[in-house]
Amino acid sequence: MTDTVFPYAWNAPRAAVGAYQADDSERGIRYLTPDGKRKFLSAMELAETDEKPDRSKAARRRLASLPHYVRSFYARQLEKMDSKGKKAADNWLLNTFERHVLSRIDQVNDHYLPNATLPAVLMPLRSEFFRLLWAGKKELKRLAHSLADILQSEFIREVDFQYERTADPHFSTLSGYGRIGFLASHLNTAVPGWSAYCSEELEGEDALKCVARLQSPQWWLNRLRRMHARWREHLMIVTGYVQAKSAPYSSEPCVQEWQAQKKANREYLNAMELEEQDTGERLSLADKVNGSIANPAIRRAELMVRMRGFEDLAKLEGLAGDFYTLTAPSAYHSTQKSGRRNDKFNGSSPRDTQRYLCKVWSKTRAAWKRRGIRVFGFRVVEPHHDATPHWHLLLFMRPEHAEQARAIFRKYALKEDGGEAGAEENRFKVVPIEEEHGSATGYIAKYISKNIDGYALDDEKDEETGEPLKDMARRVSAWASRWAIRQFQQIGGAPVTVYRELRRLRDRELVLHPEIAEAHTAADEGNWAGYVTAQGGPLVARDCLRVRLSYDVTENGNIYGDDVSRISGIYSPFKGDTSLILTRTSQYKIVPKRKQDDASGFDFDFSGGTAAPRSSVNNCTREPRTVEKNTLQESTVITDGASCAIDYGSLTRKERKVVAARLSAEFKAEQQRKRERRKRQPVLRQPGERAEKIREFASSIGWDIGETEVGLLLAGQRIALDGVFYVARSDGALYRTREKLPQSTATTVNTWVTRLRSAYQNQGQK
Known part of the structure; x- marks a missing residue:
């Protein structure tokens, strides 16, 4: 082959300026040092390390990062091993803790952690889900609201886009639900309606009900609370805290929380009453609950x-x-x-x-x-x-x-x-x-x-x-x-709910159909065998029952748009509507108990609100000149460390002025003491390198950030600037968590529900 001849010298190929001729015999990288010298590292040198990874140190760090209720026992075990020497401790860490305990913990965490690859819109919440085990009430509530906000905005954005493109409300609704259902499916939790959507069986109306749940902070809060509690209990089971030798059946925190919830429920029941909506008659809510099957006895x-x-x-x-x-x-x-x-x-x-x-x-x-x-x-x-x-x-x-x-x-x-x-x-x-x-x-x-x-x-x-x-x-x-x-x-057998409804008729004189009378007589006597026989026997099929329940259905009866069914009575399907007997003729609502003052003997409500405070500071905070005659019938003041009731109606005008002046003076003195305490507390600048980086970054985007906002960002919370939420990362930089919605999409899900349902009705009429 002859060499190529170029007609002009400038047309001939030339070597690049500063070109580096690679040598196949050398495998590695060349780099420039700060002093201007070039150095070369071979592949062998790159693969070499000074020492092997210390697995025992990694296991110690994993142990220290566990929640305290899981870490406590194993931390004590490690202390015992450390007293025997480093070799014994490392052996326990690698062959027992890492091999058997950590593997179980990671297996449980996979049950509750989100998927490894989250959609970009959910990435700001990834760290909060990973901190769910350590979360308290405020953190769970904040996460629930953040998640609901993201899903709501994504639904609105998708529905707006599809509706403008197709003008089809049914398709737009399903497309919007598909978007947020896809996002929620990455959170390792059950998504309402998702299986029906994937099998193409979900209707637009049902999709709206599912959307109402997915954009509800309360719905997500309940789901996160349940996930948090079960995750913790599951960890305590697999790490050996729940067993016959320590705490059988359930952990100590679980039992304590259950007892605390029971106590809170009792206090609520004792503080509330049932009020008949027509007559205003009141009954004790606690007595009603104690007389139902909620009573263990x-x-x-x-x-x-x-x-x-x-x-x-x-x-x-x-x-x-x-x-x-x-x-x-x-x-x-x-x-x-x-x-x-x-x-x-x-x-x-x-x-x-x-x-x-x-x-x-x-x-x-x-x-x-x-x-x-x-x-x-x-x-x-x-x-x-x-x-x-x-x-x-x-x-x-x-x-x-x-x-x-x-x-x-x-x-x-x-x-x-x-x-x-x-x-x-x-x-x-x-x-x-x-x-x-x-x-x-x-x-x-x-x-x-x-x-x-x-x-x-x-x-x-x-x-x-x-x-x-x-x-x-x-x-x-x-x-x-x-x-x-x-x-x-x-x-098998006859349903127990019908049996309970029949027992509610025990005090009423009724002429019942023969199909119902026999079952009612047996239920009234507590004769389960007779009741089951009257229903058709123990092996009776459900469609052959002689007495069934009647329901009142309320369309859109809850906040999610579901139809709510309530038991209204019983009837015999063989006799039709003529056999209907209403077992629940009264409508009750739960209301707080009326306040009663044992010292004065009054048994009516005062006008001071639902919980009038028995404190001189809280109950009388007005200036003396603003105390009007007969506005307060009774109050309480503190005299020599003891509380005493004063009937303002029996005091003279001069005595009222003296009492009001004293109370006002006490209130002003208390407010002055609070102001002095605030003055003595200096405003501390948020310390740390990360706080300085947050200030510098905020200043670079034109944000004159305050110390309170820096503290919130350091605590992991979101701060809004011009409608855009920012969160601080570990490097001090501020990242957007959600873009500001355009004006065209600034509608709520409730508005969309109304618009879409109206569109369904219009299509049905056509």
């Missing part, structure tokens, strides 16, 4: 009556009874009965285990139905010592179906990990009911009492913990409340 008694009624029906029909115990595989148990860690544990929460048990039962029930096996009875759910739920079922069926029913149930109970050691003995147990060994109700009575209030179990011991059953009842109740697990469920 009444709830337990009703369950026992229903269980005894089923047993009587089974004897009358000659049916066989079986007592089943269903337990989850060992992979669902965090801790062994001995207190040792279960290395097979898969990280499931009690709700995950409950879903598994429900799935086994649904398959079993479906298989029974295909083979014509009909059963009725009760199911009781209770926890193992490590909070893993298991089931007890007392079921009645025809004797010829008993063996086949057991075989089917055993098949599905052992389908998952049925070959592991101990599965045959522990996963599924059947005890036939034999009268010589006790009644069927006696088999389940202990489990009902244990899971409610421990009634009549003073001398009984818990098989798993060895503690008195009565003491364990509150821990079981706290467990059920935390994980929202239904403890008792009736299987």
Whole structure:
């Protein structure tokens, strides 16, 4: 090949200025030092490090970063190991803590943390979700409002865009919901209506109801509170704090919060009354609640009556009874009965285990139905010592179906990990009911009492913990409340709600249809067996019931636009509307109790508001000249350290002036003391390098930021400037969290709901 000849010298290729000729023999990088010299680092030198990563230091940092309620036990263990030497401590950190504990913690965190890749619009909230374990009430509320604001603005923006483009309200609504549903699906929580949307079954009206929830701060606050509480409890389960050797069934914080909530509920009930809207008659709200099934004693008694009624029906029909115990595989148990860690544990929460048990039962029930096996009875759910739920079922069926029913149930109970050691003995147990060994109700009575209030179990011991059953009842109740697990469920038979509505008619003289009269008589006598027989028997199908509930439906009855159904009475479907009997004829509303002053004997409300303060400073803060005659009928002042009631109506004008002048002087003196204290407190400049960077960055964008705003940014809060929210990062720079909406999209979701519904109606009329 000959060399190329260029006709002109300027056309010939020339070498680039300062070009570096790469040498294939050299693999690395060249760089320029600050003093102007060039240096070269080979690939081998780049791969070399001075020392290997210190895994023990990383494990120590992970331990220090855990919440205190998880860290405390393992921090004490590390102190013991440190006293034996660094080698022993490192060995414990790597082979025990990192290998078994941290792996479980990371597994649980994956249940609740958002997806690794969040959409850009949710990135400002990523750090807040990661701090959810440490969040308090204010942080949860702030996160709920921020999340609701973002989803609301995204919905409005998407609907505006699609409506201007297509003028189709139905498509615009679904597109807007799809946008915010997609965003919420990254938060590792259930999104209302999302499955129907993905299967193209969601309608526009239903989408609006889902949007109303997703843009509601209160809805998100409830969801975040539940997530926060269960996340913490799940961590305490997997790290060994919930077990027979420490705190069986539920952790100590869980029990304390449950007791505090119970106390708050009682205080609320005692402070409120029920007021009849037509007559104004008032009833004690606490008495009404104590007389309902919310009372543990009444709830337990009703369950026992229903269980005894089923047993009587089974004897009358000659049916066989079986007592089943269903337990989850060992992979669902965090801790062994001995207190040792279960290395097979898969990280499931009690709700995950409950879903598994429900799935086994649904398959079993479906298989029974295909083979014509009909059963009725009760199911009781209770926890193992490590909070893993298991089931007890007392079921009645025809004797010829008993063996086949057991075989089917055993098949599905052992389908998952049925070959592991101990599965045959522990996963599924059947005890036939034999009268010589006790009644069927006696088999389940202990489990009902244990899971409610421990009634009549003073001398009984818990098989798993060895503690008195009565003491364990509150821990079981706290467990059920935390994980929202239904403890008792009736299987088959007639519905109990109709039974309760019939009992409400006991004091009314009515002429009932024969279809209803028999069931009413049995319910009034507390005869569950007679009531079930009057409804068609224990194996009656739901569409063959002789007495049913009547409902009043209120369209758009709640803040989310749902239709709200309320029980209004009972009727017989065989007789039609002529058999309707209203069981709830009065409408009540919850109102605060009337204030009563025992010292004066007054029993009427004063005009000072719902909670008139009994304090001289708060109740009389006016100047003497503003105190008018007869404006206050009674007040309270402090005289020599004791409170005494003064009837202003009985005082002379001169005496009123003296009292008012004294109270005003005391108030002015208190205000002066507060001003002096504020003067003595200097205004401190926010310290730290990060605060200085925030000031510099704010100044660079023309923001004359104050010290209060710097403090809020350092605390992780958002600050608005010209309608744009900013948040401070670790480097001190300010980042936008949400752009200011254009004027055309400054509408609320409620306005859009009205517009879209009007559009639906117009399309329907056309």
